[in-house]
Amino acid sequence: MKRLYFLAITVALMFSSACNPDTFLERIPENEITNGVFFKNPRDIELAMAGVYGSFSQGAYKVAVHTTTDVMDDDQETVSELPFNRFIIQAAKQPNAAYDQSWQWFFEAIFRANVVLYYIKDIEYPSEDQKLKVEAEARFLRALAYFNLANTWGMVPIYTEPLILLTEDYILPQSTPEQVYEEIIYPDLNFAKEHLADNDITARADRGAAIALMGKAFLYEGKYEEAKTAFAEIVQNEGKYGYGLVNDLDEIISNQNQYNEESVFELAYIYENASNAWTKDFPNSGTGSLKTQYFAPAQINGWENTWPTLNLVxxxxxxxxxxxxxxxxxxxxxxxxxxxxxxxxxxxxxxxxxxxxxxxxxxxxxxxxxxxxxxxxxxxxxxxEDNRILIRYADVLLMYAEALAMTGQEGEAKMLINRVRQRAFGSDTFPTVEQYMADSGKDLMEAIKHERRVEFCFEGTRFFDLKRWGDDVERLSPRGYKPYMEYLPIPPNEIVAAGGILKQNQGYN
Incomplete structure (x- = not known):
């Protein structure tokens, strides 16, 4: 475990040592890790794969995502006095470290995955299955990066080759979110689910993670039948994949219970070499997460940059x-x-x-x-040392319940919701979703929305849930939210670097 993430730090420095830090599109690395001289055996590919993981753990999810989309919902208030709309609009007009870093780190992950996928073709492995597994892992991570980009920024360019191989055409035009799903996310996840192991070692992508992300992608696109099929594969075979619900609420997301049965895909952080530097421009950024530092109460030495809204309470x-x-x-x-x-x-x-x-x-x-x-x-x-669980099994159960509800299978949907509620209340006499619906007067879909909110608050899902349900304007307009803000502005530095090829999202010009 520790070896993998120290490798991630090392390879991150190797990837970025010759880079201009201002924009992703200007970062065309020229050192030897980007060419065939470096890649000679599976060990070299493993080092590069650590760099792909590092783009998420030591990059996007170290701080940047925590301080952008994680806090753009109605569950948290911030110390900023700027209303929501002014904050977002300001980010479109001048560089914003948090938003820009998220964009750059996700594309960095894509670039690094593309390097692996290009050079692994000429590497000999003990078996073809081992080689295909590594390819599948890289494609899963590339799909994960594009899933985040498509849902956060909408129109983004699709890169499937290392930038070092591209000449004057290396700045590609943007594709629609639908194109990103069809041309990169679904093909990559299909490949991943075919070649990843069912229940792999901790902190690495496995088949269950690929299927879960595919189901989530289908759900986000409103493809409920496809989502239902994907989630059914996991839920009906949860023993094979090693999934379940953690009984103790305090132990679900805990540095004392990492890689538990509820974790479908988890990013690892370790204590050694921790620091509070949060961008790649700091050489001592460490191997730890900064979420606790940013959001914990002052009484336990945190900065408490956000706190729960009264509406959530x-x-x-x-x-x-x-x-x-x-x-x-x-x-x-x-x-x-x-x-x-x-x-x-x-x-x-x-x-x-x-x-x-x-x-x-x-x-x-x-x-x-x-x-x-x-x-x-x-x-x-x-x-x-607070790992980030990007997909947990309770989320799979509730997403499956939503897909079932949207296709008329309400009875089965309620059973899944009640499974999550029973774990939460910790008793066989827990208040069922049927009781909640009767007491509140809400229908099943509203009950699912409620359950998702109270189960996944502070985990970065709420903003995207509101968008896909069409509830974003109603719930967020009191904070200055406008319909066009469903996507963040393309970082202005990226637009300048692209020489006009990248276009700003509508509403921000």
Whole structure:
């Protein structure tokens, strides 16, 4: 595990050492890792694959995604005084580190995957199956990057070859999201599901992850029959894939229970060489995540750049244990390790919202708890060991339930929802989704929306759920959201570097 991610850091430096940091399109690496001189055996390909993973773990998901699409929904408020629309519009007119870094890191992942896919053709492996598995892994990661790009920016160029092989035409025109799905995401995921192992080692893509991402892609496009087929393969064979639900809510996303049965695909972070540098321009950016540092309450030494909205707080049903598991509330007991005092015994304190405000705006009395780094006996932002689960099995179950509901199979959909609810409430006498619908007067689809919100808050799914349901304008307009903001602005530096080939998304000109 540690070996793979130290390799990711090493190869990241090798890939980027000759690069202009201003834009992705100007980054045409010229060092030997991008040509056939470097790639001589499977070990060299493994090093390059670590770089592809590093584009996600040490790149996009280190901080950039956490501070952009993760906080663009109605679940979190930010310390910024800028309303939503001014913040997004401003990003279209001048460079914005968070938005630009997300774009650049996803394309960096694509470039690195393309390097692997190009040079692996001439590498001899002990068996053809082993070679195909590595190709499948690279194609899964390329599909994952394009899935994020298509859903976040919409119109993006499709690259399937290393940039070093392209000449004057290396800046390609944009393709529509539909083209990205049909030409790259679905073909890559089909290849991945055919050649990846059913239940692979931790922190590596396997067949279940490929099928789950394919089902999610179908669902996002409204292809419910196809989504249903994909999710059924996993749910009906969950034993083969090793999936299930973690009983303890505190252990689902926890550095004390990594790669558990609920994790379908997870990005790894380790404690060694951690630091708070969050862009590739910092040479000591470390091998840890920065999510806890950015979002944990001040009382456990976090910066608390966002906190839960009152609207989210009131979404939870009375007695739903997830409210207390996902959020710190007034009076909670915390054990904290003093900064810089690793040998000192942690001290006990009581959560006090007044001590956790970055400014007077946090009047909701709660802070984010889900996914904060925890060591036995205390919380610690300096660990940076909080892995990011990109797909978890509860998500598969609820996406499957949604696909079933949208194709008229409501009974089966309710069974899946109740499975998630039973785990949440921890009792055989839990309030069923049927009870929730009767008490709230909501239909099944509204119940699914509710369940997804309270189950996956702070995990980066809410904004995209609102968009695909067509609820984004209604829910986000109080924050200044406009219909054209369903896609982020193309980074202005990229447009300039492309010499007019890349066009800005509508509404931002």
């Amino acid at each position: 009131t979404e939870f049903e009375d007695g739903d244990p997830r409210k207390g598991a996902w959020m710190y509330q007034e009076g909670d007991t915390l054990l904290v390790k003093p900064l810089g005092e690793s040998d000192y015994r942690p001290f006990e304190t009581t959560y006090d919202v007044s001590e956790n405000r970055k400014n007077p705006d946090n009047r909701n009395g709660v802070s984010i708890r889900k996914g904060m780094v925890y060591y036995p006996g205390y919380y610690d932002v300096a660990g940076y």
